[in-house]
Amino acid sequence: xxxxxxxxxxxxxxxxxxxxxxxxxxxxxxxxxxxxxxxxxxxxxxxxxxxxxxxxxxxxxxxxxxxxxxxxxxxxxxxxxxxxxxxxxxxxxxxxxxxxxxxxxxxxxxxxxxxxxxxxxxxxxxxxxxxxxx
Ligand code: HEC
Numbered sequence: 001x002x003x004x005x006x007x008x009x010x011x012x013x014x015x016x017x018x019x020x021x022x023x024x025x026x027x028x029x030x031x032x033x034x035x036x037x038x039x040x041x042x043x044x045x046x047x048x049x050x051x052x053x054x055x056x057x058x059x060x061x062x063x064x065x066x067x068x069x070x071x072x073x074x075x076x077x078x079x080x081x082x083x084x085x086x087x088x089x090x091x092x093x094x095x096x097x098x099x100x101x102x103x104x105x106x107x108x109x110x111x112x113x114x115x116x117x118x119x120x121x122x123x124x125x126x127x128x129x130x131x132x133x134x
Contacts, residue, residue: 030119033116033119034116034119034120034123035120036113036116036120038120038124040113040117040120041079041117041120044104044109044117045117047061048061048062048063048101049061049063049064049067049079050078051064051078051080051081062100062101063079064077064078065077066101076128079121079125080121080124080125080128081125081129082121082125083125083126083129085125087114087115087118090114090117090121091111091114094114
């Protein structure tokens, strides 16, 4: 092997190592965002948007109920089962509110927390879709 070719190979290997380390670090950050988003969603959104019974065990979920009427079965009523909800879409509803959904100010819910919720909803809805294909 010529020295030059070896240098190129070594360079490629070290780039690969750096790339996969960066990938792992990114994955850890993503997992943390999803975990934070899940906690925030469960506390702030699920009382209205949950899949099952409400806080007190009774089914009183105005968000899920309103979206069931709005989409008439064309889209899943629970946000955790909805695919393709971007952070921008979520932000628009969260900042402005919609009918009986109240708006949230940045002091109540930061932009980063909305991004975290979007990360969680993307993961939960793809898991739900994978489950329904079984
Ligand atoms: C007090 C109850 C309530 C809370 C809390 C609430 N929502 Fe809602 N949300 C609603 C209702 C009701 C609607 C449906 C409004 C309508 O009919 O257009 C809605 C609609 C939405 C929509 C629009 C979906 C669509 O396709 O039209 C999004 C996105 C959304 N909510 C996200 C959130 C997120 C994220 C949170 C938590 C930060 C949250 N909501 C908290 C009641 C709530």
